[in-house]
Amino acid sequence: MDLTVAAPPNGTRKPPLREQSWARIRELFALAPDATHLNTGTVGAMPREVLDTADRVTREWTGGLLDVYPPTLYPEHRATIAKAYGIDQDELVISHNATEGMARVIHGLDLRAGDEVLTTSHECYSVLSNFNLLRNRHGVVIRTITPPTGFDVRAEEVVALFEQSITPRTKVLAFAGITLFTGMMLPIRALCELAHRHGLTTVIDGALLAGMLDCDFRATGADFISCSGSKFQCGPLGTGLLYVRNKVHPEHNPLPLPEFWPIISTWYPMQGAPPPRTTTSVESCNIGDYLQSAGSASIARGAALARACELWDEIGRDRIERRVFELAEHARGRLAERFGTAAMYSPGSDPGLRSPLIAFHPFTDPRDAWNVKKVAEFVARLESEHRIWTRWTEFDVPGSPHQHYAARICTHIFNDHTEIDRAVDVMGRLAAAMS
Numbered sequence: 165m166d167l168t169v170a171a172p173p174n175g176t177r178k179p180p181l182r183e184q185s186w187a188r189i190r191e192l193f194a195l196a197p198d199a200t201h202l203n204t205g206t207v208g209a210m211p212r213e214v215l216d217t218a219d220r221v222t223r224e225w226t227g228g229l230l231d232v233y234p235p236t237l238y239p240e241h242r243a244t245i246a247k248a249y250g251i252d253q254d255e256l257v258i259s260h261n262a263t264e265g266m267a268r269v270i271h272g273l274d275l276r277a278g279d280e281v282l283t284t285s286h287e288c289y290s291v292l293s294n295f296n297l298l299r300n301r302h303g304v305v306i307r308t309i310t311p312p313t314g315f316d317v318r319a320e321e322v323v324a325l326f327e328q329s330i331t332p333r334t335k336v337l338a339f340a341g342i343t344l345f346t347g348m349m350l351p352i353r354a355l356c357e358l359a360h361r362h363g364l365t366t367v368i369d370g371a372l373l374a375g376m377l378d379c380d381f382r383a384t385g386a387d388f389i390s391c392s393g394s395k396f397q398c399g400p401l402g403t404g405l406l407y408v409r410n411k412v413h414p415e416h417n418p419l420p421l422p423e424f425w426p427i428i429s430t431w432y433p434m435q436g437a438p439p440p441r442t443t444t445s446v447e448s449c450n451i452g453d454y455l456q457s458a459g460s461a462s463i464a465r466g467a468a469l470a471r472a473c474e475l476w477d478e479i480g481r482d483r484i485e486r487r488v489f490e491l492a493e494h495a496r497g498r499l500a501e502r503f504g505t506a507a508m509y510s511p512g513s514d515p516g517l518r519s520p521l522i523a524f525h526p527f528t529d530p531r532d533a534w535n536v537k538k539v540a541e542f543v544a545r546l547e548s549e550h551r552i553w554t555r556w557t558e559f560d561v562p563g564s565p566h567q568h569y570a571a572r573i574c575t576h577i578f579n580d581h582t583e584i585d586r587a588v589d590v591m592g593r594l595a596a597a598m599s
């Protein structure tokens with residue numbers, strides 16, 4: 165069902181999604197009616213139309229005799245999605261998730277023993293474990309810095325921390341665009357410029373970026389960005405978007421393209437080498453095809469992710485970004501009123517570091533920040549007693565002998581002010597009862 169063109173019984177056309185209210189847009193989503201979903205950082209809610217697309221396309225291809233390989237390169241879907249992110253089809257891969265995209269980048273980089281990767285201890289497990297594999301297998305040195313936490317963190321501190329840790333052996337700067345633990349949005353462009361000044365390859369874990377930010381991937385200046393399709397982009401589970409810089413636009417990133425081995429590829433030549441990577445704004449090969457072509461794949465998956473992306477374009481990605489952040493600022497304000505800014509692990513003072521993921525300490529005794537059982541129980545009771553879906557996170561805090569545990573909420577376009585207010589009230593009462 166295409167809601168933009170469906171004609172209601174009186175014959176007047178419904179307004180396009182761009183003009184529809186947020187209450188109406190919320191109705192697009194297959195949400196449990198009695199639950200409050202504040203955990204898009206783990207998985208978003210799918211629009212019904214996306215579910216229908218996955219189902220319809222699966223049925224269309226089941227039992228057919230058509231060649232399944234060409235459509236699994238998703239050329240049209242990749243072109244549509246790429247456009248929404250300011251890039252071209254040859255630079256985009258529909259992956260299985262952010263983890264797979266990151267792993268293919270990490271193991272596709274031309275890193276040797278003694279080369280250094282600079283990253284943070286606040287990366288997703290999937291990123292740190294892949295880097296650790298690289299350390300164990302090839303002797304690559306992984307340097308991790310622990311980002312500062314708290315309401316008053318500033319972007320300059322974060323950039324300075326990275327800069328101090330670069331050595332003559334550093335080859336790669338890898339960081340999450342938004343960390344899943346404290347929800348800090350890293351200063352992406354500033355860090356990429358730092359990398360450019362030092363000749364480094366930039367690898368961004370963008371799991372949480374896609375579908376939230378109205379983002380021009382090329383303008384970030386990054387070499388690689390790996391995103392989830394199932395979080396803020398609200399596509400099916402098992403979908404992701406991988407950006408691989410495949411041409412040189414000096415205004416965005418003046419460095420030559422890094423050496424890159426597209427692992428898991430049926431497109432990579434079986435003999436000889438692919439063409440040398442371009443030094444200009446015209447690609448010398450379709451690196452996206454090299455990575456996309458990896459055996460048979462789910463045709464439905466690509467179609468459903470593409471439909472989710474089209475819906476986002478119809479609603480307006482600029483409008484979505486504004487709404488997500490407006491709800492986040494509402495939630496941040498309410499949480500700060502209830503728990504105090506000292507309870508916040510997520511940045512709040514510096515607007516450039518804010519994101520719609522907000523991590524906080526709910527209890528009155530600060531030592532409970534080390535009490536994983538209590539924080540986990542808080543999150544579990546929100547879900548079991550109040551049907552409020554959040555999560556808890558664990559992360560290093562500079563100077564702390566133990567990891568800290570925090571409760572985390574996320575806002576997305578299917579949320580509204582009323583449910584956020586209610587959720588914060590419930591959290592306040594539950595935390596007081598447990599304190």
Ligand SMILES: Cc1ncc(COP(=O)(O)O)c(C=O)c1O
Nearest residue numbers: 205261262263288340344371392
């Ligand atoms: C920052 C970050 N990176 C990576 C991942 C893994 O994402 P995926 O499940 O798409 O592999 C997550 C999941 O929560 C995440 O938040």
